[in-house]
Amino acid sequence: MLKLHHSLQSLNHLAAFEASARLCSFTKAAEELGVSQPAISQSIRRLEAAIGIQLFRRNHRIISLTDAGAALKDDVTQGLERIEHSIKLLQQRSQGQHVTLSVSSAFAHYWLVPRLQDFRATHPEIDLRMQQTDMDLDLAQEGISLAVWRGTGRWRGYESILLAHESISALASPAWIARNPRIDTLEQLKKCRLITLEEPHRYRPEWKDFFAAFGQAYTDDGTGLRLNDYALVLQAALAGEGVVFGWNHVAQSLVDAGLLVQIGNWTWHSGAGFYLVWSEHSTLSANALITRSWMISKGS
Structure with a gap:
């Protein structure tokens, strides 16, 4: 079983991937997450290196998802949404x-x-x-x-x-x-x-x-x-x-x-x-x- 804390170093890489895949832009993802564009690019490279799969096609300033990237995007999006939902439930319970x-x-x-x-x-x-x-x-x-x-x-x-x-x-x-x-x-x-x-x-x-x-x-x-x-x-x-x-x-x-x-x-x-x-x-x-x-x- 893949251990995220060993292979991915940080779940920030997944957040960078999700935003980049959704916005089709490293620059827009950086603006949304409040980091620099090079930081997003580095997170994506580290994610690809960790799993051994290319997730984006890069053509100068234009990026697009590979088939593997598109498949991962759906799972990552659902996973992050579930995490966000769980956090909101915990917050509501703590304020209950x-x-x-x-x-x-x-x-x-x-x-x-x-x-x-x-x-x-x-x-x-x-x-x-x-x-x-x-x-x-x-x-x-x-x-x-x-x-x-x-x-x-x-x-x-x-x-x-x-x-x-x-x-x-x-x-x-x-x-x-x-x-x-x-x-x-x-x-x-x-x-x-x-x-x-x-x-x-x-x-x-x-x-x-x-x-x-x-x-x-x-x-x-x-x-x-x-x-x-x-x-x-x-x-x-x-x-x-x-x-x-x-x-x-x-x-x-x-x-x-x-x-x-x-x-x-x-x-x-x-x-x-x-x-x-x-x-x-x-x-x-x-x-x-x-x-x-x-x-x-x-x-x-």
């Missing part, structure tokens, strides 16, 4: 004691935090870490276990399960309602000071979409309040600044507590939803699986 959950600030504040006591009581062994963001991040690249995204539940490279259907109502504080005329029609609602979420990095429906769902046109006249964080939007509504575009899965606790009141009986069911999402390219740790099950059980 904590679970990172990516959510918006409003979801964290109004949905997750009120339920944390139950989670801690049920799963005291799990270190749950929240990452607040207004972007849908690359979960595997960022080392994020789970995330909550708005959409249809179909994202390439991700698996998902529904936490809550998207339903939106017009909400305001009791103080705002007390000092403003009664609102019985959508035309009256349009004339109110409307508070709008305006996120810079991802699409969120706005008041024009809400009114369109009920067959009404709406043009923003600039008299409303526009904020780029939904937690701030809800705080503005609680402070009596106007009528809020109320996502019920987040704002329902405020309605139940009497802090916000629904205006009219208009509730828009958009067909979208808020989904618990995880990368299909990463293996969820045991703690992440437990956290996922707990969140699903608490979904509405």
Whole structure:
């Protein structure tokens, strides 16, 4: 049996071979691996000498694989991919004691935090870490276990399960309602000071979409309040600044507590939803699986 540590001196030779074979260039392989072109050439020569087989045809600055080189390329590529996969699994397992959950600030504040006591009581062994963001991040690249995204539940490279259907109502504080005329029609609602979420990095429906769902046109006249964080939007509504575009899965606790009141009986069911999402390219740790099950059980 061929012993790599005797015959090849270093697995760096295999990495040099794989990159050169894939890129068909010693120079490009050197750039990718962060070494000099002569170092790549030397690694290839040593590899060929160690196994006694020519792997590349060299014609001035043009290289091509021999039949033997092409056969070895497939095996080396698969082997290095398996090594990389094994390392990622080991890294995930070593980090398995904590679970990172990516959510918006409003979801964290109004949905997750009120339920944390139950989670801690049920799963005291799990270190749950929240990452607040207004972007849908690359979960595997960022080392994020789970995330909550708005959409249809179909994202390439991700698996998902529904936490809550998207339903939106017009909400305001009791103080705002007390000092403003009664609102019985959508035309009256349009004339109110409307508070709008305006996120810079991802699409969120706005008041024009809400009114369109009920067959009404709406043009923003600039008299409303526009904020780029939904937690701030809800705080503005609680402070009596106007009528809020109320996502019920987040704002329902405020309605139940009497802090916000629904205006009219208009509730828009958009067909979208808020989904618990995880990368299909990463293996969820045991703690992440437990956290996922707990969140699903608490979904509405």
